[in-house]
Amino acid sequence: MKIAVFGASGATGRLLVKQLLDDGHQVRILVRSADSLPDFLKNQENLSVKEAAISELSDADLEQFVSTCDALASCLGHNLTWKGIYGKPRRLVTDATRRLCQAVKANGSGKPIKFVLMNTTGNRNRDLEEAISFGQKCVIGLLRLLLPPHVDNEQAADYLRTQIGQNNKAIEWAAVRPDGLVDHENVSPYEIHPSPTRSAIFNAGQTSRINVGHFMADLITDENTWAIWKGKMPVIYNRTTAESTIE
Template sequence: MTTLVVGASGATGRLLVRELCDRGEYVRVIVRSPHRLPEALINHDRLTVICASILELRDDEIAQYVGGCDAVAFCLGHNMTLKGIFGHPRKLVTDATRRVCNAIKANASDKLDQSDRLDKPTKFVLMNTAGNSNRDRQEPISFRQQCVIWLLRVLLPPHLDNEQAADYLRTKIGQNDGAIAWVAVRPDNLINEDQVTPYEVYASPTRSAIFDAGLTSRINVAHFMADLITREEIWNEWRGQMPVIYNAV
């Protein structure tokens, strides 16, 4: 199995790449700065590094890099600097998600034209946030939290970007697309840990992401995303959903 990881140089992306390689998977990564990857990963014989900015690639280049991949994992995010938060591109995750999905569909269409047969859909695993609601489930949100989320949408472009990226998968790809199947993983307050620890996964938040946030270690997020990619029973359980992951208390 081959997985394309976008955002592989980030704090969670690096962990996901290592987890997949350790499981014997082949991994391609698109990174602007390969020096941000650990040396042990760069030299891994199952890793292919593509030096590029995802939004600066041509459509045919994205299709080429997606081609032959069984899964795509997005750990892409905005840099937590003034330029990263308020500068362009403000729709980094949404636009990259849309373009990669279009590339997957283009490849699937070409394959059908050649053989009239399409294997199982490409898995698309998006790292999102517990602060984003799954509007397919009509998750209850307190009035106070609704007010804060509205302010975040207005004042912090990355939050709106995360919402719109997940909404693209929900509404544009949906549940029955022949080329793409998806899961949007929603961690809560992210922390760093050295080892995978017990964690819990729910279909909807069990606590307020604003007023009673839980903790989720990045390494646990990477482990769960790798499970979605490599373990069919986990994938089948969460396909087309937005599971929330917390460290076990």
Template structure:
């Protein structure tokens, strides 16, 4: 990398999960700066704690104020949300029921208020059961039935759909 070139910075939320850890490691291998927001440092690799390329913010993302979030995203080139619900009874049926949706809204709103000249890229890890409703795809009746059951029985599925829908629809008017 050219020494005059600014290193890219990516904010990763959900970095302590399986996918988040892999993403952070890949970003570090690309020599990027990484900011992570985690509820607890106890679930992240000890090598990260000593790595000068990582800034660790220990807090629940939904507890952060809008101003705090704006401060965290202001120098970022990208945001990656690897948030998900834990696969436990409490994680699936407990609170927060709209973790992914509410965090997505908070992150997008903070990125809109940043002072950078170029837009911040946003990547949302989502469920394989979600589809892009902007595409005019024919969906078999059997698949519609399975998705309806998922929506009924698994609140995290609905949360993932709503987060993607927010990026797909609501956010267009703000960009």
């Protein structure tokens, strides 16, 4: 498969790219600087690197970049700095999601292209009646006011749910929701759920970044997995922390 990955220099994105390359796929990535890539992604035969920010590309350039791709994956996120959280672009993930979907439509490949978005358990799937406590509702409300990246994550997933929907002929999508992200060296057992099984605010679990990359790669490349989760917002936990119930 030919897959374009955005946010490939990030802590999770680089692991997704490595997983796809290890599985023998052709991957193209867009990064501000190739120097930011880890050594294990340099000089890879099946990896094509373009140096630019997605906001710097014209619509025509973006259409060209994703042309002939079978799938797109976004691990874009905001840097955890004052500028990254409160500076521009405040709608990095949402704008990228919208523009990528428009690029896919403009290309008109004649077959549905997969789009996998990395999201967060702090964002509810509004297609389902996901119960959260009053306290969590209050905290989420504060996050919307104080942390622009949270709103960005919500709006990006909402774009897929409401603007792309379930029956789009050009794009099929899934939004992966990890809980508290941690760094592990190897893929470990993990569990996938339609909705959170614990509170993202008051009883957060853990999800290793390498497991997120593994699951996103599986979604893209395995048709059985895709058939289960397309058009949905699966939640991923490391198995050892997935037993508590939501509070």
